[in-house]
Amino acid sequence: MSAKVPAGKKIRSNHVDIVQVAQHAGVSPATVSRVANGQSTVAKHLAKRVWKAIEELGYTPNPQARALVSGRSRVLGLLVSEITNPFFPELMQSFEDVAGEHDFEVMIGSTNYNRERAKLFIRRLVQRRVEGVAVMTFRAESHLLDELVAQDIPLVTIDVSANSARSLVLEVDYAYGIDQTIQHLALLGHRRIGFASGPLPHLTNVRRRDAFLNSVKKIGLSAQNTPIFIGDHTFEGGTLAALHFLKCKPRPTAIVCSNDMMAIGVLRVMTERGIRVPREVSVVGFDDIHLAEFTNPPLTTVCMSRQELAHAAFRGLEQLWAGSSPDSNNSIRVRTGLVIRQSTDPPLELADSLRTRSRSRKVKVRSAAI
Amino acid sequence: MSAKVPAGKKIRSNHVDIVQVAQHAGVSPATVSRVANGQSTVAKHLAKRVWKAIEELGYTPNPQARALVSGRSRVLGLLVSEITNPFFPELMQSFEDVAGEHDFEVMIGSTNYNRERAKLFIRRLVQRRVEGVAVMTFRAESHLLDELVAQDIPLVTIDVSANSARSLVLEVDYAYGIDQTIQHLALLGHRRIGFASGPLPHLTNVRRRDAFLNSVKKIGLSAQNTPIFIGDHTFEGGTLAALHFLKCKPRPTAIVCSNDMMAIGVLRVMTERGIRVPREVSVVGFDDIHLAEFTNPPLTTVCMSRQELAHAAFRGLEQLWAGSSPDSNNSIRVRTGLVIRQSTDPPLELADSLRTRSRSRKVKVRSAAI
DNA sequence: TGATTGCAAGAAATCGATTTCTCAAATAAA
DNA sequence: TTTATTTGAGAAATCGATTTCTTGCAATCA
Structure with missing residues (x-):
């Protein structure tokens, strides 16, 4: 069914690309892109044809290519204290869920209260060009975040305040x-x-x-x-x-x-x-x-509610992306609750x-x- | 310090690219690439200059660009049953650790024994062009994996056997x-x-x-x-x-x-x-x-040992990438242990x-x- | 010495999208 | 009816790497 990949080096996946869709619909790749991204500048009858082609070929845009040209990786980082504490898996899940709904992928790292581990993970985040990081960790030292700050990566924290204009501390x-x-x-x-x-x-x-x-x-x-x-x-x-x-x-x-x-x-x-x-x-x-x-x-x-915390963290990142000043009065609150x-x-x-x-x-x- | 990003649309990160490194070292981008990827065809004195430039500018290759040309996303999927069961966070951490050592990123999804949830996550995996998936979930139905099989994505499973040549069930x-x-x-x-x-x-x-x-x-x-x-x-x-x-x-x-x-x-x-x-x-x-x-x-x-399970899963994927026949006698074993x-x-x-x-x-x- | 081979390194093509540029057709204005 | 303006869609440039293709130069051999 699927094309057999020989033992050779170059691996080409069997994903349909935008050119194939364009040919199938009898339009240019640019038009397919415009339709797929919901731009209104395409005539209805063409758009319909394009959608049909997308549907029939099962086209999904290559996120790597998209990331490359747009400069946005659609990957977020999530730093937690220790994964074995049941607090965090719930938080992780909630955060992944919100992020996923907005088409973001999440890189999760657990510091285990170990400085080296944290540093290593943060380096990986920078290398992956994450668009934002939720530092949901306690007892973190703010200078751990320096690499992120240097790259001007938006940060939402809960316990430490990073020395960066593009950061925000959640109000618990x-x-x-x-x-x-x-x-x-x-x-x-x-x-x-x-x-x-x-x-x-x-x-x-x-x-x-x-x-x-x-x-x-x-x-x-x-x-x-x-x-x-x-x-x-x-x-x-x-x-x-x-x-x-x-x-x-x-x-x-x-x-x-x-x-x-x-x-x-x-x-x-x-x-x-x-x-x-x-x-x-x-x-x-x-x-x-x-x-x-x-x-x-x-x-x-x-x-504190892990779900609220996760949602708040994501909203915080959204605010930072939007560029609203951090001292704006619409601060993000996280409720706490009695167990x-x-x-x-x-x-x-x-x-x-x-x-x-x-x-x-x-x-x-x-x-x-x- | 870092270039201020105006309110405009196009976002260019402040990462150093290969051209800048090339100029700084006085060589062509191709040479930088060859050096960075450890190819021996570069003269020692040039290689030294390139390394120095890489060092000085803090260059790390853009993974998106790399993924695009190489066709390998360096992302793996990990499907678990339920994140609130302490078994899984430990497994997740171990798997991320092995994967990270090999420069892979991991997308984690928890089915919560919910078919729709699983399907959604699997679709995200396919769209992200993951290079392999560890299906560390119990009570999964094999047809859930159909989308992955159709894309010919290597699968390592623990409880279900996928109907795919590029899959492998761990021997517990x-x-x-x-x-x-x-x-x-x-x-x-x-x-x-x-x-x-x-x-x-x-x-x-x-x-x-x-x-x-x-x-x-x-x-x-x-x-x-x-x-x-x-x-x-x-x-x-x-x-x-x-x-x-x-x-x-x-x-x-x-x-x-x-x-x-x-x-x-x-x-x-x-x-x-x-x-x-x-x-x-x-x-x-x-x-x-x-x-x-x-x-x-x-x-x-x-x-069973979560750590061993994670390592086994990764080794399984490596085997599948290497293309060794699944019926080869070096099957991957996972020990169990008394608690x-x-x-x-x-x-x-x-x-x-x-x-x-x-x-x-x-x-x-x-x-x-x- | 001249022709052939080997090799290192630069030039250019490629990956798969988005986005700017360009131009023809359609519409609006005069 | 002619000119100005808008509009829609294709052509081409771009993102940042890798990899193939070329080329120039040195080494080898007849």
Whole structure:
């Protein structure tokens, strides 16, 4: 059926080219191109003939040739932290889907938190002439992106800001997820909620803390009932936070942490002290790292929607292509959402009166929650 | 630093092209090409000058132009079942790594067991002129691959065999993992091991069963102590198998299933009957599906090495490119390996005498096991 | 010494599209 | 009716490489 390729060097695929279509339709290649690209300058009867020929021969334009002349490769780069963290495959899939809908192909690379790996991948991106890169990685160092910046490649980032005019940092709406958290806790009956903040110089930590303050104010909790501990986003910071909250005079019945590692530190202290989570104290994290699913009990935490993140990243690239100034006020927001697992329950004083309450809510709701 | 791109249409990247290199080195573009591609027909002193120019200008050949003239896109396709199953991200990463080392880019698509999705992705692959596709998907229907076959694109598959001369099915060495399983059980002290087979018309099931028979013979178990139940690879099949084995006169102390769904069915029956796994009966699955990690107890099962699978797939494509006949005897094998989780333990009669034995082996050894 | 061969390197063709240029025909304006 | 303008479609240039074709020069041989 298909032409047999001999052992020789030169490989010619059996794809139909534009000249064949042109001959079949009795027009020039230029006309075929115009029709295929939807230009209105072609007479209807000719266009019809061309479409018929395209249809009959099963013509699809050669993307390499097209890329060559247009200077646009229609390839994007996607850099993620680690592929084994379930957060990222979902993000990858969503990003590929949006990109695919717009006829872009995606080169995916996982840094695995390894600088050399990242550098190598970024070099491949530059060599492939990608038209834009979504840097969906955490803990990245901005100078890693220098090669991309030097090539003036549009960049959308989530955690680092590249030193480039053609780049854009997505606005993650931390407040949304934190508000959900507080509402969730309030619904369970908590009225004393501690907050373990991250180091405050960092903007995202200030944002998270402010979001917390805002949310507890909304449900009318006093400052006394919402103690704040400034930690450092590490496991140890979490243990210190836990010890601090345990000493508070009216002891909080729930502890909200500004990242998961601290929450895991809190869990550890509670386990050591024999304080049962969630029965005696509820714990909520932030980030939804891989580990969160495997802690004991599995951690209720806030994570951002991978789908929204992917779409936002793509929209960000579109904005950069369009050349809209990065300081334009139509900034791109990404919602966050609460993932309810098993580290939250009604506070002890309430729980006893609710003993008969169904425990069915403890099913995994990871995907549904966002 | 980089030339500013005006709002105009035509986009020219700031990449150095071969002509600039040629001028800088004072030679013709042809010579640059010859040097860059390592052809020996260039005088040493000229080659040196060219390399210097390439270095100084940071030249990297435009892959689109190269693809156009050579007819080779240097893009591969990778089709997987579902990205949320942790099996696949690992496979994807490994495959991208091998491909990247050989200067190939990979287009990844996840079918999510959805026919339309798969078709769409395959169409994108054809349009992109991929040079080969690794179909690392289970439960695929071979006619899904028809479009690829029609384009004569080399295919390496794992579960389906495409009706194409330029395709190749990887040989999975089921025997290896099953032998590991039996050894593992024997080491724990099991001497009566049941096997729940899948439907026997299918070749892979025959292979798995034969492997089982071989392995138990090797450790000297009689047919009476190794009862076999022919199931259908479903959950219900597993429950039937369990009921069958419970009725066996010398009841097996361990049950090996030829896929995970059946093993999960076995677990269910045991739970219902109050028979503790692994204390009273050990259960082993096959496939290492996503669920296996979340059963109660987490299922010890056989899975194939993602890394080996990825490498094998790439080597398979290389073979097809080289044009070696598919029936050549250097078939490509993929090892399987036992993933020890928590559904296996010494048999009850032995366990009591070993009460003091460390339970530390129960840590997760997923990655280490392969 | 002159004819032949070998070889290195430049000139030019090629890949398959898009896009600019060009020109003839059709329409509009005078 | 004649001239100016628009329009549609083909011819040709272009993108950036690779590869074939040529050519000039040096080496080999008679």
